[in-house]
Amino acid sequence: xxxxxxxxxxxxxxxxxxxxxxxxxxxxxxxxxxxxxxxxxxxxxxxxxxxxxxxxxxxxxxxxxxxxxxxxxxxxxxxxxxxxxxxxxxxxxxxxxxxxxxxxxxxxxxxxxxxxxxxxxxxxxxxxxxxxxxxxxxxxxxxxxxxxxxxxxxxxxxxxxxxxxxxxxxxxxxxxxxxxxxxxxxxxxxxxxxxxxxxxxxxxxxxxxxxxxxxxxxxxxxxxxxxxxxxxxxxxxxxxxxxxxxxxxxxxxxxxxxxxxxxxxxxxxxxxxxxxxxxxxxxxxxxxxxxxxxxxxxxxxxxxxxxxxxxxxxxxxxxxxxxxxxxxxxxxxxxxxxxxxxxxxxxxxxxx
Amino acid sequence: xxxxxxxxxxxxxxxxxxxxxxxxxxxxxxxxxxxxxxxxxxxxxxxxxxxxxxxxxxxxxxxxxxxxxxxxxxxxxxxxxxxxxxxxxxxxxxxxxxxxxxxxxxxxxxxxxxxxxxxxxxxxxxxxxxxxxxxxxxxxxxxxxxxxxxxxxxxxxxxxxxxxxxxxxxxxxxxxxxxxxxxxxxxxxxxxxxxxxxxxxxxxxxxxxxxxxxxxxxxxxxxxxxxxxxxxxxxxxxxxxxxxxxxxxxxxxxxxxxxxxxxxxxxxxxxxxxxxxxxxxxxxxxxxxxxxxxxxxxxxxxxxxxxxxxxxxxxxxxxxxxxxxxxxxxxxxxxxxxxxxxxxxxxxxxxx
Numbered sequence: 001x002x003x004x005x006x007x008x009x010x011x012x013x014x015x016x017x018x019x020x021x022x023x024x025x026x027x028x029x030x031x032x033x034x035x036x037x038x039x040x041x042x043x044x045x046x047x048x049x050x051x052x053x054x055x056x057x058x059x060x061x062x063x064x065x066x067x068x069x070x071x072x073x074x075x076x077x078x079x080x081x082x083x084x085x086x087x088x089x090x091x092x093x094x095x096x097x098x099x100x101x102x103x104x105x106x107x108x109x110x111x112x113x114x115x116x117x118x119x120x121x122x123x124x125x126x127x128x129x130x131x132x133x134x135x136x137x138x139x140x141x142x143x144x145x146x147x148x149x150x151x152x153x154x155x156x157x158x159x160x161x162x163x164x165x166x167x168x169x170x171x172x173x174x175x176x177x178x179x180x181x182x183x184x185x186x187x188x189x190x191x192x193x194x195x196x197x198x199x200x201x202x203x204x205x206x207x208x209x210x211x212x213x214x215x216x217x218x219x220x221x222x223x224x225x226x227x228x229x230x231x232x233x234x235x236x237x238x239x240x241x242x243x244x245x246x247x248x249x250x251x252x253x254x255x256x257x258x259x260x261x262x263x264x265x266x267x268x269x270x271x272x273x274x275x276x277x278x279x280x281x282x283x284x285x286x287x288x289x290x291x292x293x294x295x296x297x298x299x300x301x302x303x304x305x306x307x308x309x310x311x312x313x314x315x316x317x318x319x320x321x322x323x324x325x326x327x328x329x330x331x332x333x334x335x336x337x338x339x340x341x342x343x344x345x346x347x348x349x350x351x352x
Numbered sequence: 353x354x355x356x357x358x359x360x361x362x363x364x365x366x367x368x369x370x371x372x373x374x375x376x377x378x379x380x381x382x383x384x385x386x387x388x389x390x391x392x393x394x395x396x397x398x399x400x401x402x403x404x405x406x407x408x409x410x411x412x413x414x415x416x417x418x419x420x421x422x423x424x425x426x427x428x429x430x431x432x433x434x435x436x437x438x439x440x441x442x443x444x445x446x447x448x449x450x451x452x453x454x455x456x457x458x459x460x461x462x463x464x465x466x467x468x469x470x471x472x473x474x475x476x477x478x479x480x481x482x483x484x485x486x487x488x489x490x491x492x493x494x495x496x497x498x499x500x501x502x503x504x505x506x507x508x509x510x511x512x513x514x515x516x517x518x519x520x521x522x523x524x525x526x527x528x529x530x531x532x533x534x535x536x537x538x539x540x541x542x543x544x545x546x547x548x549x550x551x552x553x554x555x556x557x558x559x560x561x562x563x564x565x566x567x568x569x570x571x572x573x574x575x576x577x578x579x580x581x582x583x584x585x586x587x588x589x590x591x592x593x594x595x596x597x598x599x600x601x602x603x604x605x606x607x608x609x610x611x612x613x614x615x616x617x618x619x620x621x622x623x624x625x626x627x628x629x630x631x632x633x634x635x636x637x638x639x640x641x642x643x644x645x646x647x648x649x650x651x652x653x654x655x656x657x658x659x660x661x662x663x664x665x666x667x668x669x670x671x672x673x674x675x676x677x678x679x680x681x682x683x684x685x686x687x688x689x690x691x692x693x694x695x696x697x698x699x700x701x702x703x704x
Contacts, residue, residue: 149662153665243674274654291426320502
């Protein structure tokens with residue numbers, strides 16, 4: 001697959017231009033562009049510029065409200081519900097995280113359930129807002145139904161990612177950002193684009209047999225929860241995906257389960273609504289509500305040095321900390337540029 | 353393996369008697385006994401009466417303080433830190449959860465990090481306290497280092513369980529209670545007791561090779577994180593276990609990583625302390641801070657009915673909800689009694 005190398009600032013401007021051209025307000029477009037570039041910088045290529053046509057397609061179909069005005073509809077000291085007014089999740093989730101951080105500043109922690117929203121991009125873009133405030137950030141979202149519960153052959157859950165981000169002193173921040181499926185759909189898309197098989201344990205056919213076909217989802221197949229099979233405890237991955245769906249969808253008043261309006265174009269738009277739009281759940285704990293931040297950071301350094309000192313498997317040079325591979329990728333791509341898939345680049349240029 | 357059938361109330365009194373005889377105050381002994389019986393009722397046989405000798409061994413060794421007086425050492429509106437004074441985790445974690453629930457009642461959510469504690473039993477026993485208050489409860493703890501980070505051949509993390517519990521209307525509560533390893537150590541203990549091999553993916557040898565030997569941990573082997581191997585995304589299970597260690601240990605001021613004082617007798621007591629005792633993290637969100645509780649419960653019923661209606665794999669009769677297998681086991685064992693392993697029963701009688 002040919003790649004086009006592009007600087008991150010140039011990429012940001014190209015993406016920004018597309019959002020603006022399609023009617024998004026400047027503030028929303030700026031945040032959304034940064035969010036997509038962040039994904040490409042971190043090496044989450046499925047969630048960067050490659051997703052831009054999807055957002056624009058939904059905006060044109062009226063399924064994303066470009067003039068959205070999110071409103072808080074319920075509020076306690078440490079919690080709130082945000083009705084995102086159908087807005088772009090890349091932006092509305094950041095608005096929600098701002099509220100969570102304000103509450104954490106005052107009350108020790110803050111939690112915002114968001115309904116009536118849309119695809120929010122990489123969870124890390126929202127959770128990491130907590131880091132510079134010396135907080136621990138949490139972000140999760142439900143998503144297009146692609147994952148079968150343990151024992152099922154039909155998709156009920158999204159890949160339902162969850163991210164927790166926190167500072168780690170002199171080391172890169174600890175950022176666990178993971179789909180609760182064995183593999184995110186983006187990984188299947190990449191394998192399919194490259195004409196490669198996928199490892200057993202990522203997906204099953206419509207009949208519930210493990211498969212190595214990267215395009216199985218388009219033939220009625222489903223992704224498998226983390227754990228992949230009964231012996232691998234895939235009921236745990238299913239339980240985690242369920243939890244994310246409930247916190248993001250059920251608790252917020254958004255759609256959940258098979259009723260989540262799909263982002264991927266190969267799924268039909270849902271037949272009925274059980275809530276509003278898709279949902280997110282975001283929040284933050286203030287570190288010094290538990291421990292002085294410098295002490296916490298010092299202990300995090302010790303924690304990391306402890307992990308790094310463990311004996312390694314043959315062929316493994318270094319034990320990595322959650323978020324470290326993405327951090328290194330970002331450092332490299334900031335300097336050397338982002339290798340955009342040629343098709344993604346062509347589409348981006350067409351949209352200018 | 354022979355079993356002795358015993359009624360749950362009789363079992364509770366036998367366990368209670370042992371805690372009292374060993375000097376635990378009545379209130380502590382009552383809660384601890386209920387906690388262990390709860391585990392046996394729910395079918396988590398590794399965490400019930402079978403663990404009683406372990407707690408008594410630690411109390412006799414002075415590693416659990418029978419006269420502990422837990423104290424809140426830091427406090428904001430929605431958060432607190434509890435120094436458990438070396439007390440019995442089965443009880444101190446419930447004290448912490450009480451504080452979290454009180455805070456959630458007033459401020460929407462409540463979070464308590466606990467240090468200087470000891471093994472807290474099944475996480476569900478603490479998280480489920482939130483259910484009758486119409487809250488969503490969270491409980492996690494770090495534990496004896498038995499799990500290797502992704503890429504390592506040495507244990508740095510415990511099986512570090514996490515539980516989230518919430519009401520689900522007319523259905524049994526949703527209770528996700530899971531070790532972040534592919535399998536908890538209790539499952540290896542059971543296989544070893546029965547002389548059976550374990551599935552590939554649960555554990556590796558000291559050299560980092562997958563093994564089906566149930567006693568591998570006693571020969572320098574380690575448990576594997578959920579996901580089991582690189583293709584199965586075991587970096588995610590590692591990340592979750594790390595997160596539980598950080599929230600429970602680093603944030604609370606307890607020990608973490610390889611410095612967590614071990615509960616299992618085949619590990620040496622740690623050489624140094626990086627904090628106090630072992631740590632937990634508990635909390636609760638008030639449901640009506642987000643949505644009226646009756647509405648939430650009604651939506652949970654819809655969520656559950658949706659899952660149940662999915663097409664099933666061959667040989668699967670029903671898709672289960674997290675907590676449902678344990679709920680059914682509890683209903684059955686409350687009526688028919690608890691089948692105690694004969695060795696466990698004998699030890700229990702010897703301790704009277």
